[in-house]
Amino acid sequence: MSLHETYYRLLILFAVVYPFLIFPFGTVYYTTVNKLVFLIVFVSVGWIIYMKKCNHSQVPPKILLESTGGKLAFLFFGLVFLSTIFSMDVASSFIGSPREYNGLLSWYGFLSMFIFTYHIIKSNQKYAVRIITAIVWSATIISVYSILQQLNLHERMPFQKSWGLFDNPNHLGTYLVIMVLLAFTLLLMAGNKASITVYLGIILVLFLALFYSGSRGAWLSVAICMVLYTIVVWPKKYLWKRWGVILASMLIAFSIVNVVEGGVISNRIESITLDIKSIITEDVTNQEAEDAGSGRWGIWKKTLPFVKENILVGTGPSTFSQLYYSGEEAGGLDNSHNDYLEIAFSMGIPALIVYMMLLFTVIKKGYRAAGKSDDSGQIFIYGLLITVIGYLIKTNFNISTIAVGPYFWVVLAVLYGYAGRESFVSPESGKNV
Structure with missing residues (x-):
């Protein structure tokens, strides 16, 4: 078995199993440590297999230097490592905070997933759709469970917001942003009525779970990306009916859920505009602005000055609470709820x-490739691009987490590896068309 075939099979296993690594005792399924350990073991095994099969002793490994994205990922990790060495709390920066565990180890896992996945997609295009399909099907099971939680069919406790197999509704929301957008892509690519029907059903399940997560940032991300999908579909008249059915079905699902829940969802959607208004009209006495976005605006304002105080190497990954509470008794916050702000002040x-350069490199390559691809390939590439954009919008309100981060880096790598190819692999047959 070739190196790429070995890693492909391991990646499929990872994609399917990873969300189910829970510790099902107590009032909340605590998942973060389980997933961190599994992620680190998984990527470390990948590096061992690579070194053994390729008999490489080169430092850094050649696999890191074969693409611009790989070089930028390696450089970014070097900067995270440097920030960890000079951290105000080295142990916390290495392992991460006791709740999120989003330190150097997590970035080692994320970036390794990106490197390995990119190289298997580059080696064999047919893996791309298969990986995305496996991820979406796994998410469907989790979404069904999330819906059952909200409907109070879970025997252990009632729920106000579903968190699925995650330990936070916002993490579930971030996860579902990726999955809903990928499911859109698979439906638009589907080649027969049976597949179209199946994926429409999957989308509705994912969509209901997304509503029940209660994550307004996730709702906003998906809404913006639906506009982007509409722009992609508009020149393709043969997709108008299919996309119209999707939009109509989602509108009906929203209306039903909103009525059943007594207008809670529409009220939370309305609160987004109220938060924006309070921020725009903010003055020194406006407490509503401080509380906007569930308090995020106030957190960002207090955190922003830390950036200019620690420009070069930051304070170290996962040092938010030490910095934010400034030696006082620690409160409940352990991150800034904004991925870009978090990287800026901590790293x-x-x-x-460098992080933004890496993202820009992949997005630019994907956008250029979409313009050169055939119709089906174009849909797939644009779908991956929109998924990446959706995640990047959502992480304006949360940081990358152990539970969800690996899926983003896999999608980013699939886009990067696939974008250089002009042929297309059908999801129905797995053969070039």
């Missing part, structure tokens, strides 16, 4: 610049 401006 430094150079790290943020």
Whole structure:
């Protein structure tokens, strides 16, 4: 079995099993440590297999230097490592905070997933759709469970917001942003009525779970990306009916759920505009602005000055609580609820610049490839691009987490690896068409 075939099979296993690594005792399924350990073991095994099969002793490994994205990922990790060495709390920066565990180890896992996945997609295009399909099907099971939680059919406790197999509704929302957008892509690519029907059903399940997560940032991300999908579909008249059915079905699902829940969802959607208004009209006495976005606006305002105080290497990954509470008794916050702000103050401006360069490199390559691809390939690439954009919008309100981060880096790598190819693999047959 080739190196890429070995890693492909392991990646499918990872994609399917990873969300189910829960500790099902107590009032909340605590998942973060389980998933961190599994992620680190998984990528470490990948590096061992690579080194053994390729007999490489080169430092850094050649696999890191074969693409611009790989070089930027390696450079970014180097900056995270440097920030950890000079951290105000080295142990916390290495492992992460006791609740999120989003330190150097997590970035080692995320970036390794990106490198390995990119190389298997580059080696064999047919893996791309298969990986995305496996991820979406796994998410469907989790979404069904999330809906059952909200309907109080879970025997252990009632729920106000569903969290699925995650330990936070916002994490579920971030996860479902990726999954809903990928499911849109698979439906638009589907080649027969049976597949169209199946994926429409999957989308509705994912969509209901997304509502029940209660994550307004996730709702906003998906709404913006639906506009982007509409722009993609507009020149393709043969997709108008299919996309119209999707939009109509989602509108009906929203209306039913909103009525059943007594207008709670529409009220939360309305609160987004109220929060924006309070921020725009903010003055020194306006407490509503401080509380906007469930308190995020106030957190961002207090955190922003830390950036210019720690420009080069930051304060170290996962040091938010030490910095935010400034030696006082720690409160409940352990992150800034904004991925870009988190990187800027904790790892430094150079790290943020390299991170953005990596994202821009992949997005630019994907956008250029979409213009050169055939019709089906174009849909797939645009779908991956929109999924990446959706996640990046959502992480304006949350940081990358152990539970969800690996899926984003896999999608980013699939886009990067697939974008250089002009042929297309059908999800129905797995053969070039």
